[in-house]
Amino acid sequence: MSTELDYRTIDDVSGPSPRTVLLRQSVRHAGLMIGLVILGVVVIMALFANVIAPHDPLAQNLDARFIPPFWMEGGSWTHIFGTDHLGRDYFSRIVYGARISLVIGISVACIAAMIGVTLGVASGYFGGYVDLAITFLITARLAVPVILVALAVAALYGSSVKTLIIILGLLLWDRYAIVMRASVQQIRELDYVQAAKIQGCSTLRILAAEVLPNLLNNLIVIATLEMAHAIILEAALSFLGLGVQPPLPSWGLMVSEGREQILFDSWLIAIPGAFLFILVLAINLVGDGLRDVLAPDSRA
Amino acid sequence: MLVYAVKRIALALAVGAFVSALSFFLLYAAGDPATAILGPSATQVDIDNVRRLYGFDRPVIIQYIDWLWRALQGNFGWSYFLRIPVETVLEQRLPVTFLLGACSIIFALVLAIPLGIAAALKPNSFVDRCALFLAVAGQAMPSFWFALMLISTFSVSYAILPVSGSETWRHFVLPTIVLGYYAMPAIMRLTRSNMIDVLGSDYIRTARSKGLSSAQIVFKHALRNAIVPVISLTAAQFGFMLAGSVVVESVFAIQGAGRLAWESIMRGDIPTMQAIILVFSMTYVLLTLLADLLNAWLNPRMRLG
Numbered sequence: 001m002s003t004e005l006d007y008r009t010i011d012d013v014s015g016p017s018p019r020t021v022l023l024r025q026s027v028r029h030a031g032l033m034i035g036l037v038i039l040g041v042v043v044i045m046a047l048f049a050n051v052i053a054p055h056d057p058l059a060q061n062l063d064a065r066f067i068p069p070f071w072m073e074g075g076s077w078t079h080i081f082g083t084d085h086l087g088r089d090y091f092s093r094i095v096y097g098a099r100i101s102l103v104i105g106i107s108v109a110c111i112a113a114m115i116g117v118t119l120g121v122a123s124g125y126f127g128g129y130v131d132l133a134i135t136f137l138i139t140a141r142l143a144v145p146v147i148l149v150a151l152a153v154a155a156l157y158g159s160s161v162k163t164l165i166i167i168l169g170l171l172l173w174d175r176y177a178i179v180m181r182a183s184v185q186q187i188r189e190l191d192y193v194q195a196a197k198i199q200g201c202s203t204l205r206i207l208a209a210e211v212l213p214n215l216l217n218n219l220i221v222i223a224t225l226e227m228a229h230a231i232i233l234e235a236a237l238s239f240l241g242l243g244v245q246p247p248l249p250s251w252g253l254m255v256s257e258g259r260e261q262i263l264f265d266s267w268l269i270a271i272p273g274a275f276l277f278i279l280v281l282a283i284n285l286v287g288d289g290l291r292d293v294l295a296p297d298s299r300a
Numbered sequence: 301m302l303v304y305a306v307k308r309i310a311l312a313l314a315v316g317a318f319v320s321a322l323s324f325f326l327l328y329a330a331g332d333p334a335t336a337i338l339g340p341s342a343t344q345v346d347i348d349n350v351r352r353l354y355g356f357d358r359p360v361i362i363q364y365i366d367w368l369w370r371a372l373q374g375n376f377g378w379s380y381f382l383r384i385p386v387e388t389v390l391e392q393r394l395p396v397t398f399l400l401g402a403c404s405i406i407f408a409l410v411l412a413i414p415l416g417i418a419a420a421l422k423p424n425s426f427v428d429r430c431a432l433f434l435a436v437a438g439q440a441m442p443s444f445w446f447a448l449m450l451i452s453t454f455s456v457s458y459a460i461l462p463v464s465g466s467e468t469w470r471h472f473v474l475p476t477i478v479l480g481y482y483a484m485p486a487i488m489r490l491t492r493s494n495m496i497d498v499l500g501s502d503y504i505r506t507a508r509s510k511g512l513s514s515a516q517i518v519f520k521h522a523l524r525n526a527i528v529p530v531i532s533l534t535a536a537q538f539g540f541m542l543a544g545s546v547v548v549e550s551v552f553a554i555q556g557a558g559r560l561a562w563e564s565i566m567r568g569d570i571p572t573m574q575a576i577i578l579v580f581s582m583t584y585v586l587l588t589l590l591a592d593l594l595n596a597w598l599n600p601r602m603r604l605g
Contacts (some may be wrong), residue, residue: 117354136314139315140315140319142321143315143585144581145539145577145581147544147547148543151546152577153326186553236442236547239374242567255445255446269448269452273442273448
């Protein structure tokens, strides 16, 4: 008997490690891979904006207004996406705009996660009146028209990147709470949680050591989807004039600024909107893909 | 059923009271309404007079109860900006938004349900992939951008449809597509996943073994059960669409409540803002209540919850 055969037998019995299986599944998932590549490109754009952008995104040049992008007649390679109504380089603004979208998306997803996870875990674990009160809060939150309230609050308390993050973070926790509540209700009944209880572990220890690690997969999936949600809402608020304020290059604001040129220079609208669409699409693909790989049973 | 209905109605009332209080205090905290009415150049005497006249000198709780009581009777106070009762403006603007919402939800359902069924019949087939792609794209589409791109194509380049306004049915075509496409993905996905679950269940296998035709099984036996949760979702989506109308109506310059909301926010017209937020959230509460009651009536198992 050769040693080679022995290895194979051992390998067959133990199989690849869970981590390897996860990795293989991820690589085979086309949507996840496409999403990750696009998201990676946008993240690099945001991180190295000062290196990638050929011009200052705020520098105006009134002699060079409305230069079309390079693929259109009259375009040149100095301004590959052309220039806007103030002669600012459109490509540089797009590159810096990635920063705003990502910063808002990530921060909102984090703030909302803190609120949503706390509420969801408390409601699922303790049950009874706590659950009743938190379910009521979730129902009430769903009845609030998000865009309207965000617009109203931004108008009254001033709209800056910081206030936007706070407003959206305080509004977008519902999905976290709903999913966390349902998963904790299941986990609570599992044998090892009961065993920890019988052993006399404190509630805090059970939550931190037994319950939370099991929520991580779902949490990542929802955080991704909420990040996409926040980015699209920021863009809508900026488009309506109550989000990110000029001269900052937010993609939603750029669409709004290009709106007057819809008759002749519609690329001013098409380009930032397309970036927004592709970024949100990529994040959603990553979220859906992660759900398939990490938490297949929670698929809606 | 009665116990469930009473519980559910009580929850709806509580949510209504909570949300109305939230919208009242949120906007109340925004500054002195008397100054907002008179403008920055008003004298102290004028401000005091207006405070007494409008009742701003009373405790906040009393003001809230008074506001809610009047609102329930259809009296939302005076618009700071338009100088007419808020309900008069709402009477003109709300029907437009509800009409747009109804058109959009019908468009979404007509698109989502057949697609969802077709996708569920052959999971991972070409049709399923196409339906999934449409849904994923719809969820990522910024509605204001989609609206502008449609205008740029159909109104500017080809001049088939009007750019903006709300006079004829032709003005509603593009807004309906934008808002309907926004509501479509969720409905499609739910129809698909429910249909897959139901088609795999025992009673469908029994129906198949009895030799019923596929069409009979799908439309008579499976769809009936798969569609029940879709009713709730559709009600909820209608509520979300009312909020979404703020964006779409602004782009297409439709004279509806969504555009009015945006205008009121821009000019600090707090009574109008409060009224619209209240009407939109109460519509959501009422619709989800009706959908849940309908569900409980159709599906007795739900009444236990």
